[in-house]
Amino acid sequence: MLHMIEKAVAENQLVSAFAVVGIIVWLSNQASRYLTKGRVHGSAFAVLGGLALAYWGGVLTGKTKGLADLTMFSGLALMGGAMMRDFCIVATASEVHVNEAKKAGILGFVALFLGTIIPFIVGVAVARAFGYTDPVALTTIGAGAVTYIVGPVTGAAIGASSDVMALSIATGVVKAIMVMIFTPALAGFMRLNNPQSAMVFGGLAGTVSGVSAGLAATDRRLVPYGALVATFHTGLGCLMGPSVLYLAVKAISW
């Protein structure tokens, strides 16, 4: 009997993933309502719960895809993969008020540049403080602090070693998860309560996964504005990392 249920769940991965996520979201809404009287958004609990389950999956299997490495939950990889995520992000554009988005035009660009340069400088400075002196390693780790895609793309372009690449990816993953967790908590401090501020946030915080999950947990209506800008973040980072930023690090390293 139990075997048959297991088989039904494992053979219909995507449908099972819908059911599993539905249960997580329902439990999170209950937690939001009864534990915090609605003050903390249900989505924040859901994202945190997802991360906790991902940790548990990682501990159980020792692999890299969190809960999706368990056969029963493999459909989560498809449901939460880049294709579905980007498809749904594009769909949220149907809720964008064009006039609101236009207001933040130039600020969005400024935020994008700052959002690439600031994390890069922090990453390079930390790596330098821990004894890395090779400009290739410094640039790759700095690029990882931008996003976990910019890191390896930059590293591959300038020929970084695989341990530096791994460190660079880890930096980006830690950053994305920190953005997911701390955005709702810091929303008041960051004045994250209107479309313009969400666009500034999207440009500066960068990582699409972090921005989209963080905004979803703060105020769902802000998601498309933040995502619209954040989506250019990885491209800009990949453009600047192996070129301008690498040359800058090379010029000042000694």
Place this chain on the structure above:
Amino acid sequence: MVIFGTALLAACYLAGIFVGDAFGALIGVKANVGGVGIAMMLLIAAQHFLRERGLLNATSEKGVTFWAMMYIPVVVAMAATQNVLVAAKAGPVALLAAAGSVVLCACVISFINRIIHRAHGGQPWNPDATVEIG
């Protein structure tokens, strides 16, 4: 038909990703440059164009809004498939570099948004007053 909305969304998505890839190749970057953002703008433009001509009925729109509503569940699934183990075990370099950039960026965001807030006279955002979509 609901599928018309979803197909419109899919067409915008694919066109955006294609343009992003082409743009990346053009400037010599091994990544998609802003593909999703371009797709979002295409969708906004396409919906505006079709609505003005009355070619987009409420049922078709549901084919788009459903996926917009699925956004949070998809993000939860994404969270559940992150490599949290690696993040939790990452050394001090990754931890400090990540925490440092998050804190610094949060401060800059706060700074910029406070300026915007002041420039706009501190009026709160009230989206319900200007709802455009059904």
